[in-house]
Amino acid sequence: MQERVRRSVNAAAVAGILAAGALAVPAHAEAAAPAGYESCPYGKVCLFEGWGGTGARWDVPGCGNWTVPQWMQNLGVSSVKTYGNAVDLSITIPYTLGYVGPWTGTNLSAQENDRVFAVHVRC
Known part of the structure; x- marks a missing residue:
């Protein structure tokens, strides 16, 4: 008998929560x-x-070679994500600052941070 009461209390509590919309999930x-x-x-x-x-x-x-847009240079580049192509980072072309390999997401080193002016995407 005691177990039957627990079940009805739990069922009533769940019904009340659902009716109040506490567990509602947006349709979209x-x-x-x-x-x-x-x-x-x-x-x-x-x-x-x-x-x-x-x-x-x-x-x-x-x-190929690309100059980083001025707005991005003003903000500074601190991290890079590459997929299938590696990229060379430059202060100015052809002065290489760093290299990021393919399939990589990485923060730039203290020496590279906020200094990227141009990139060369290797294809």
């Missing part, structure tokens, strides 16, 4: 936007203002 719940390095589109090289792929992001348009 949207997936969270990717964050950090995962926000970089597949196949691109992305430069980020912050550590760990955070802050403003510039997607390098494609293979």
Whole structure:
């Protein structure tokens, strides 16, 4: 008899919670936007203002040499995400500052941080 009472109390509690909408799930719940390095589109090289792929992001348009846009230079580059292509980071072309291999997300070293002026995407 005692067990029957517990079951009815638990069933009543669950019914009350559901009726109050405490466990309601939105009908059209949207997936969270990717964050950090995962926000970089597949196949691109992305430069980020912050550590760990955070802050403003510039997607390098494609293979070859590119000057980092002035707005990104003003913010400074602190981290890089690459997919299939490696990238050389430069103070000015052809002076190489650093290298980031393919399939990598990394913070720049203290010597590289906020100094990237140009990139060369290896294809």
